[in-house]
Amino acid sequence: MAFMIAQRAFIKLYLITMVEEHRGYGYEMLENMKERFKSFGYSPPQSEIYRALHELVHEGVFYRTKQLKGNDPKVDFQEIVIYHFTDDGREKAKLYKKQVKTDLDRCIGMLTKAEADNYN
């Protein structure tokens, strides 16, 4: 058993939730996470977001489509990659989230214990 939850798993958890909510593409999700954790002084590195996305694709949870960001190609040629659940991806994701939940609880327990054990 590992010590703490890995950053990778933590990010995957958020990515899955964001895809559930149809927030689509990498860069946007990166900015979203940065904003959420700004007050914690944590800024997920860009590379980790993409690695996590690639892994989820590789694991058969997501598949990718490409589209232009703007609806009118004349206006914006920026191509973005959108992620969607595969047929059994939703089920896989559900299971994954369940496992992560267990791990989150375990980590919170250990950290709380450490505070109790080491500070008055």
Next chain:
Amino acid sequence: MAFMIAQRAFIKLYLITMVEEHRGYGYEMLENMKERFKSFGYSPPQSEIYRALHELVHEGVFYRTKQLKGNDPKVDFQEIVIYHFTDDGREKAKLYKKQVKTDLDRCIGMLTKAEADNYN
């Protein structure tokens, strides 16, 4: 800023507290931590304990003395390494613990937030 607290820091925290309480040597502290976290399925690896101890010595927090485990050399020749605070080690340790406390709080906050954000 790193994502989560490092295992190294977590272990150092416990080592400092244990030395404060005059629980002396590496192997014993290892067993102690294993026992404490057994229910969490976490078993700190032996190498990490020693690395953490070496670092604390290197950082000038601890110094080492050697002694035989049994008081009677005829009974037990097992040599053990005892750790003590250096002159300014106590102060350094206090500061270190303070920093770790901040980090523990931060981590608990992030993990709790993750549960709130990703589960119902």
Next chain:
DNA sequence: GGATGAACAATCTGTTCATGG
């Protein structure tokens, strides 16, 4: 600046090996 991807280097961690009583 927005968006994606890959390469690279550093760090951290887990397992194994080595030594001795």
Next chain:
DNA sequence: CCATGAACAGATTGTTCATCC
């Protein structure tokens, strides 16, 4: 088995570079 230490291999991570619009 108790006790310490080091070596080694692998995984994770952070920074940087590359590319395109």
